[in-house]
Structure formats: C-alpha cells, structure tokens
Amino acid sequence: MTGLPRLLVVLGPTASGKSDLGIRLAEKLDGEILVCDSTQVYRHFDIGTAKVPPKDQGGIPHHLTDLVEPDEIFTAGEYRQRAIKALEDLRRRKKLPIIAAGTGLYLRALLEGLADAPARSEELRERLRARAERHGAASLHRLLARLDREASDRIAPRDTQKIIRAVEMRVLTGKPVSEIHGSGRNPLQGYDIRKIGLLPPRTRLYARIDARVEAMMAAGWADEVRGLIHRGVPASSKPFQFIGYSELRNRVEAEKDPKAAIPAIQQATRRFAKRQITWFRKEPIVHWLTGFGDEPEILAAALKVAQVRTQLP
RNA sequence: GGACGGGUGGGUGAGUGGCUAAAACCAGCAGACUGUAAAUCUGCCGCUCCUUGCGGGCUACGGAGGUUCGAAUCCUCCCCCGUCCA
Numbered sequence: 001m002t003g004l005p006r007l008l009v010v011l012g013p014t015a016s017g018k019s020d021l022g023i024r025l026a027e028k029l030d031g032e033i034l035v036c037d038s039t040q041v042y043r044h045f046d047i048g049t050a051k052v053p054p055k056d057q058g059g060i061p062h063h064l065t066d067l068v069e070p071d072e073i074f075t076a077g078e079y080r081q082r083a084i085k086a087l088e089d090l091r092r093r094k095k096l097p098i099i100a101a102g103t104g105l106y107l108r109a110l111l112e113g114l115a116d117a118p119a120r121s122e123e124l125r126e127r128l129r130a131r132a133e134r135h136g137a138a139s140l141h142r143l144l145a146r147l148d149r150e151a152s153d154r155i156a157p158r159d160t161q162k163i164i165r166a167v168e169m170r171v172l173t174g175k176p177v178s179e180i181h182g183s184g185r186n187p188l189q190g191y192d193i194r195k196i197g198l199l200p201p202r203t204r205l206y207a208r209i210d211a212r213v214e215a216m217m218a219a220g221w222a223d224e225v226r227g228l229i230h231r232g233v234p235a236s237s238k239p240f241q242f243i244g245y246s247e248l249r250n251r252v253e254a255e256k257d258p259k260a261a262i263p264a265i266q267q268a269t270r271r272f273a274k275r276q277i278t279w280f281r282k283e284p285i286v287h288w289l290t291g292f293g294d295e296p297e298i299l300a301a302a303l304k305v306a307q308v309r310t311q312l313p
Numbered sequence: 314g315g316a317c318g319g320g321u322g323g324g325u326g327a328g329u330g331g332c333u334a335a336a337a338c339c340a341g342c343a344g345a346c347u348g349u350a351a352a353u354c355u356g357c358c359g360c361u362c363c364u365u366g367c368g369g370g371c372u373a374c375g376g377a378g379g380u381u382c383g384a385a386u387c388c389u390c391c392c393c394c395g396u397c398c399a
Contacts, residue, residue: 077347103350105346114348115348118348119348161350165347275351275352279345
C-alpha cells in the first residue's frame, strides 16, 4: 500500500476554499493541481467559473483548465481521458497530484471510471429532441419504456436529458442501460488515494458565496461577458448556461444594469452548492473537515490526512 | 376629516360560505443522477400524536365580536397600509 504513489483529492462545494487548500498542500508536498471542474475547462470563461488567476497560483502548475473553446461540448468521458494523461505526466515527474474537485460526476468518472458506454451522438439527439418538441416530453419517456423498461422506471418522465441519454445508449448498442452499466467500470488503479472533503457550516458557506459573487462582479465579470458576446460566442453555447453567465448575458444584451443580477446569481450558486454537497456526501472514504480551505487548522488537518503512513479507514 | 382599494402561511399572491392547512410561484430543506452535471430531475414544506393512514388532534387568512349546521370568504366595530379628495 505504501508503495503506491499518493493522490490527493480536495473536494467540496463551491466557495469552500478548495483551490486555496490545494495550493497550500501543493507548496508543502511538492504537488501540482489537477482541476476537476466542468466549467473551468472552457477557455475565456474565467471570472464566473472562479478560475484561479495565474498571479494567485503561487507558482503551482494548474492542469485541466482551458481545454476547449466555448462552442465545444465537453463530457465526463473526455475529462477522464485528459486527467489520466495529466496523472501520467505528474507520475513521470514525481509530483504529487492534487485534484481540486467541484464536479462530482467528473471526479467519479476519473476515480471509478465509466461503463463501456457509447459517446454522445449529436444526430440521434437532434432527432430525439425534435420528437420531444413535437409530441411532448412524455412521448420520449414512452419510447424509452418500450425500448428499455427498467431504465424508464428509473428516470422521471420529465427528465428529458436523462431519457435522451438512455435511449441513445439503447439505440447505439442494442443493449439496455442496466446491462451496459452492469458490465462494470474501469476504476483508476495504482494510487493511494486520500480524499479530503471541505464542509463548512452551511450559513457561513452561503455568506461566502454571496460575498464571492459580489467580488466577481467587482472584478469585472460583466465586462468579461460583454467581451464574450463581442467575440461572437453564441448564447446557445454551453458555458453560457453556467450560473451567472446566463443571467449576465441577458442583462448585458438588454443593456440593463448587470448588478441587478447579483441576488439571482447568489441564489443559484447557493442551490448549486447544496447539490454538490448532496453528491459528495455519497462519495466513499472522505476525510471530512468542517471548515474552509483557507483556515490554518484545516490546512493542518489536511496535511495530516495527506501524510499519515497508513490510510485511515 | 372624507372617498375608494387593500391587510392570507418565510416572501409574492390566488381564493369571495362547505370540495381549504388554504392554488400557483419563489425561498427553504432533503434527495436522485455512469458521457450536457454550474446541467437535468424528484420529494417535503403550520404544529403535534400515533396503530404512518388519502389517520387523529390543535393552531392559522390584521384584531374583537356577530350571523350560520359550517366563515379566509357575510355583518358590525376597531387597528394598520396605499391612492385620491379636503
């Protein structure tokens, strides 16, 4: 066990101080950061996705950000592949990988792997979406019920996104979802993985979120959005769906005061944080720390978790 | 001082005699989620008791009375708020 190279994971809801803790740990333990965040993979969307600006990175290399252009679609499978490459690179250079994870699905895709399922098919999705438009979301669910009863029982009739994915898997492989998932995952091997979870008290976390949104606005978030519009990033592009970006784009386009969007953005971010917490609560073997990543006691506790010889159960 | 309009659960707001613990939306809480995941979706949401049931009890629609078998809904008075007239 002790022969395996270590892999640190810092996970937690947005604004819990993951990036900060990650950098401090990297400084002490000769590590580098692997960002695990579905929004930071997009170039040009910087302020609202809370990327750590280079001047604040403390000289610690940050990987897995700015991977694609805004009009591209990025997926968990893609993330897994890139992350594995990055891990191999760090291993060669004998650096401690520290994953700063805010996107639970991506983290799971990397650590536990994904089933051997087909990638998205845009044409098929186009057809399915058209069907939903014409005959309603319920018709898609009925279609899935015919193709894959078990999957349709598990997915809510209105959850069009998941229904489409299930139909897609069934059509592309001819196999029901349960069979594909039953075939197993391909977990990441060869690491002594230590997971540190940041879980600050809810009220304090919410207060930080509120303050951070204000700070992002003060840092020129609206101008960033203006720039994105000018460079021709379409409203339909994925990153414009991210929290804050949709609200700000609307306001900027309508030439309304962007500041008026602040309460709505704070609200959406708080709800997002809640969803992250729900997801991470299920994550196996996490050393939970009830505080923010920038607090000295938390750093001390995290260092302990990272360095003990035998992994605690 | 007078004339209207209005006061409903944390918020907005529907409800004009029983089907109403009270629509809807928001907020809040909890949850699901294996290739869009900062996405998408689900449940709960006055208090309380138990044999957890489309169960019982209590409290609730500004306040106090009243009418009625029955009131958030009708009547009386009072208190607030808004607009207008003086």
